[in-house]
Amino acid sequence: MKDKSMRKTGFVNGAFVVTLGIVITKILGILYVIPFHSVIGDRGGALYGYAYTIYLFFISISTAGIPLAISNIVSEYQTLGYYNAKRRAFLIGRRIALLLGVISFILLMVFAPILASMIIGDLSGGNSIDDVAFVIRVISSAILVVPVLSIYRGYFEGHRFMIAPSISQVLEQVVRILVIILGSYLSLKVFKLSLSTTVGIAVFGATLGAISSFLYLFYKRIRNRSKFNERIRPVNEPIVTDKQILRKIIYYAIPFIMIDFFKSLYSCIDMVTVVKGLVNYAKFSTSDAEIIISMLSTWGAKFNMIVIAISTGIIVSLIPNLTTSYVKEDAKDINKKINQAINIILFLAIPMSIGISFLSKSIWTLFYGYSVYGPNVLSYSIFIGVFTALFTSMISVIQVFKDYKSLLISLSVGVVLKLLLNNSLISAFYKMGLPAYYGIISATIIGYFVSFIICLVVLRNKYNVSYESVIKNFFDILCASLLMVVGLSLVKFIIPIYSDVRVYNVFIILAYSIVGMGIYFMYSYSTKLIDNVFGKGYMKKIFKKNK
Numbered sequence: 022m023k024d025k026s027m028r029k030t031g032f033v034n035g036a037f038v039v040t041l042g043i044v045i046t047k048i049l050g051i052l053y054v055i056p057f058h059s060v061i062g063d064r065g066g067a068l069y070g071y072a073y074t075i076y077l078f079f080i081s082i083s084t085a086g087i088p089l090a091i092s093n094i095v096s097e098y099q100t101l102g103y104y105n106a107k108r109r110a111f112l113i114g115r116r117i118a119l120l121l122g123v124i125s126f127i128l129l130m131v132f133a134p135i136l137a138s139m140i141i142g143d144l145s146g147g148n149s150i151d152d153v154a155f156v157i158r159v160i161s162s163a164i165l166v167v168p169v170l171s172i173y174r175g176y177f178e179g180h181r182f183m184i185a186p187s188i189s190q191v192l193e194q195v196v197r198i199l200v201i202i203l204g205s206y207l208s209l210k211v212f213k214l215s216l217s218t219t220v221g222i223a224v225f226g227a228t229l230g231a232i233s234s235f236l237y238l239f240y241k242r243i244r245n246r247s248k249f250n251e252r253i254r255p256v257n258e259p260i261v262t263d264k265q266i267l268r269k270i271i272y273y274a275i276p277f278i279m280i281d282f283f284k285s286l287y288s289c290i291d292m293v294t295v296v297k298g299l300v301n302y303a304k305f306s307t308s309d310a311e312i313i314i315s316m317l318s319t320w321g322a323k324f325n326m327i328v329i330a331i332s333t334g335i336i337v338s339l340i341p342n343l344t345t346s347y348v349k350e351d352a353k354d355i356n357k358k359i360n361q362a363i364n365i366i367l368f369l370a371i372p373m374s375i376g377i378s379f380l381s382k383s384i385w386t387l388f389y390g391y392s393v394y395g396p397n398v399l400s401y402s403i404f405i406g407v408f409t410a411l412f413t414s415m416i417s418v419i420q421v422f423k424d425y426k427s428l429l430i431s432l433s434v435g436v437v438l439k440l441l442l443n444n445s446l447i448s449a450f451y452k453m454g455l456p457a458y459y460g461i462i463s464a465t466i467i468g469y470f471v472s473f474i475i476c477l478v479v480l481r482n483k484y485n486v487s488y489e490s491v492i493k494n495f496f497d498i499l500c501a502s503l504l505m506v507v508g509l510s511l512v513k514f515i516i517p518i519y520s521d522v523r524v525y526n527v528f529i530i531l532a533y534s535i536v537g538m539g540i541y542f543m544y545s546y547s548t549k550l551i552d553n554v555f556g557k558g559y560m561k562k563i564f565k566k567n568k
Contacts, residue, residue, distance in 0.1 A: 046194040047330050049172040051323045052200040058389045060205045060319060061219060064308070066315030068148050068220045071140055074161065074292045074318060076227065079129060083121035084168045086277025087114060088175030090270045103258035110266045117270065118168035129161035139293055141450070144300060146307035151218040160224040167232040180249060186242050193234035200226030237271035254366025260443050267565045276420045276428060283432035284413075287439055287465055288318060294443045295461055302448040303457030309394075313458050320389060324377055324399060326404030343421050352485060356414040359480065362414050362491045364554045367495055370407045372502050372541045377403045378531055379509055379537075381417050382519045387526040393457070400460045408469035415476035427479040435472035439464050494553050501544040508540040509533055 098107035137153035299310035381400035446460030
């Protein structure tokens, strides 16, 4: 019986499968927070956010780039017929990942109290240093598994087996969510254990999810060994040393490690500065400050994933196509694809973010119940997703051109601005009588925006990329979004924008979403904005296919 999950896929189908896997995991990642928040609350959310921020930072060091490096090298050697070198590349990558995972695990286990002290300091009235250190140590166990798991995924993808890695991602998320929901409920509500123990069980879901995903891929590799050993062309394989393979892995991996490392620094800066900054500069209690950091890092961030997922799908399709144009030195096509990527992100992300911001109170109440700070945090923080999407896409473009100096400058400037502005803007917003936590969000947006602008300048000066279509379409997108907001404001006279009954907010959100999307689409269609963004006759092609 044929194993359908081990079919090779072409670029378009492969991109679709990968994107579908990402979308499913993101949806699952949003839905589980409703029961999870009702169990652990905002204080537990802060504790959960501390652990995950530290975890993601170390994962960015121990895994980022290496899976993609293995995927590229395996694909290259498989095409060239270097089958022995391909097998050794996988083994070397696995050893590197295991080594980095063990080192990261030991560092977290030993220095967890110090990291917890950096986060909490001498503040009282919220989570304790011991609580934070405990959850950091628990989640560190996942770092023993995730790096090796990522190498297996890269190995599969290098052979163009895209379905099995995507299934493994969904499996990992499902197991993780089951542990989070069932584990936290049984711990706190049934066995009456402490909040820190409950959160510890929840974060351990990352380890169990990774183990289940790894076992799935390990089984698939053993069962389909012949497919991995298939020789597509007989060649006299040259001698490729382990040193050459290692150098190639590092060459491919370093840019991605840089990107993930610097992106994770944004969350780390918030984790270390926000609670203390809100207490010292804006007169918040430690308890309220932790509630806000939980909203920024855990609860509110879930909605940003929806917007950021747009750029993920675009990048999956853009990068290989852009690489082809770059190799061919087709400057016109490079310009067209970069502009189209920016246009699509703006066209989709701006109205989506504005819509979520407009409905922030009903959305927050539906997911988390009543909150003093939640709707305000969401109404502004959702725009971080737009700038993250733009930043990520252009950083990926710079990487295609192998301009690592500009890449480092762009990333570094953004992070430094975030670090310098965080507390300054907390104080400034507080003195202006505005919510002090808007300063934190503004610092993040400024950091991403400046990095994005640096990328645009580099592309303009070095590669003659013009942004005329982006500028023109941007103003049309703003007009369409403004018209949408006007229309939604009129709907408020007919349908209330918020209800104290949580389930009623489902119908409110659905009604406003239909009206908002209808207005935005009709304006975009009538003004040819859709054709300008996606290409001439795009909607006619869609209608023709559906017909």
